[in-house]
Amino acid sequence: MQNNPDQLPTWDEFLSPLLELASKGPIMRRTAVPQIAEKYNFSDEIRNSKVKSGQTHIQNRAGWAMSSLVKAKFITKHPTEKFTYQITDKGLEYIKQHQGPITFHDLRKVEGYEKAWKEASRKKQEAKTEDPTPSNLETSTPDDLIESAVSELDENLRSTLLEHLLNSDPYHFEQIVIDVLVAMGYGGSREEAAKVTKKSNDGGIDGIINEDRLGLDVIYVQAKRYQNKVGRVDVQNFVGALAGNQAHKGIFITTSGYNTNAREFAQTVPQKIILIDGDRLANLMIEHNVGVSTERVIEIKRIDTDYFEE
Numbered sequence: 463m464q465n466n467p468d469q470l471p472t473w474d475e476f477l478s479p480l481l482e483l484a485s486k487g488p489i490m491r492r493t494a495v496p497q498i499a500e501k502y503n504f505s506d507e508i509r510n511s512k513v514k515s516g517q518t519h520i521q522n523r524a525g526w527a528m529s530s531l532v533k534a535k536f537i538t539k540h541p542t543e544k545f546t547y548q549i550t551d552k553g554l555e556y557i558k559q560h561q562g563p564i565t566f567h568d569l570r571k572v573e574g575y576e577k578a579w580k581e582a583s584r585k586k587q588e589a590k591t592e593d594p595t596p597s598n599l600e601t602s603t604p605d606d607l608i609e610s611a612v613s614e615l616d617e618n619l620r621s622t623l624l625e626h627l628l629n630s631d632p633y634h635f636e637q638i639v640i641d642v643l644v645a646m647g648y649g650g651s652r653e654e655a656a657k658v659t660k661k662s663n664d665g666g667i668d669g670i671i672n673e674d675r676l677g678l679d680v681i682y683v684q685a686k687r688y689q690n691k692v693g694r695v696d697v698q699n700f701v702g703a704l705a706g707n708q709a710h711k712g713i714f715i716t717t718s719g720y721n722t723n724a725r726e727f728a729q730t731v732p733q734k735i736i737l738i739d740g741d742r743l744a745n746l747m748i749e750h751n752v753g754v755s756t757e758r759v760i761e762i763k764r765i766d767t768d769y770f771e772e
Contacts, residue, residue, distance in 0.1 A: 468505045470519055476527035477564035484537050484549040485557055491545070492625060495524045513757060517622060525618055533578040534569050544689045544718070545625050608762075620744040623753060627743070628687055628717050636668045638753065639685040639715050642743070643671050645750035648681070667703050673711070681711045688718040692737075697724045701731050710734060715743055 479498045483489050499509050499520060511519045528547060531537045536553030540546035560568070569575050627635060648671050669683035684700045686692065697714060704712050710733050717740040728735040738746070747753050 468508065470508055470511060471502075471523065473523035473526040474530075474566045474569075475563065476520075476524045477531060477569070478562075480524065480527055481531060481536055481549065481553055481557060481564065484531075484547060485554060488540050488543065488546045488548045489537075490547075491521065491524055491528060492629065495521050498524070521622075522618075525622065529618070530566075530569055530575075534572045534575045535578070536572075544628065545621075616748070619748060619754065620741065623744040623747055624717055624740050626753070627740070628689065630687070632687060635687050635717075636683075636685045638747075639683060639743075640669045640671060642746050642750060642752050643669075643681075643683070643713070645752050646746065648673060667707065679711065680709065681713055682707060682709045684712065684714045686714075686716045688716050691719045691721050692716050692724050693721050694723040694727045697728050697735070697737070701728075701733060701735065704733050712736070713738065716740060717743070 476498065479501070480489065480494060483494050483497060495518075498504075504520070508520065509518070513519060513522055528537065531553070532539075532547070534552075535550055536556055537547040538550050540548050556572075627638065630638065667682050668685045671681050671683060673679040673681050682704055684703075686696070692714070697720075700712060700714055704710070712733060713736045714728075715738040719739040719741075720737050725737060728737055
């Protein structure tokens with residue numbers, strides 16, 4: 463890490479401090495970054511400097527550093543704790559052999575590092591086309607590289623969104639869920655379309671939203687900040703709450719996912735139940751600009767062949 467506490471560190475300057483922290487125990491970005499800022503005496507200006515999306519620069523750059531450490535197989539996702547990483551034997555061995563800062567050029571020499579990035583890019587391309595063609599830096603067109611970069615940014619944004627959601631106040635999370643549904647067009651304005659129920663005695667219902675602006679029908683909402691997958695019992699209790707309110711439609715939203723038996727149960731009940739997991743919630747927030755903002759717009763111009771035709 464650079465010695466000037468008033469200079470914003472580059473993303474690769476977080477590599478060594480993060481790996482050192484991981485060698486002492488499992489790490490999360492939201493807790494690791496403040497520890498690094500404290501250890502290296504970051505100025506308040508550096509700690510609070512933000513990108514236009516609202517995330518701090520140091521959180522953003524530490525996130526990219528963690529992604530690179532994963533690609534180098536120096537750290538890996540914790541088997542049970544979400545957003546948590548632990549050091550690997552390869553990472554421990556590297557710390558013993560490598561003294562001083564870890565740079566991007568150091569990582570490029572690590573066996574499997576560049577292959578891991580190329581494989582990740584290939585998988586993203588496969589997800590977007592019915593006829594996938596493995597790509598690499600040598601054969602990719604500029605358009606391919608732009609698309610890959612945007613995909614990587616979106617993936618990082620989704621991960622950051624879920625991290626913020628998981629650590630938000632439960633009542634605030636319920637309000638966020640309502641905001642997403644309003645942004646999707648349910649009921650018109652926020653005031654006339656939806657409400658969050660009181661913090662207690664809500665009967666298993668976290669929010670109520672009008673299906674249309676006139677309020678001809680209502681949808682009941684359950685919002686849960688879970689790390690573990692939602693099971694059948696949780697969905698069953700929600701269905702019971704709907705029945706108690708003589709409701710026919712409900713949306714269950716969680717930051718995690720759903721067990722197979724929970725999804726199967728939701729399809730068998732007479733009420734219309736929609737299950738939204740954390741990934742889909744993050745995608746909806748990005749699509750409808752809830753909790754995110756456009757950082758910059760890049761114009762890419764092409765030749766106007768019609769102009770030059772006789």
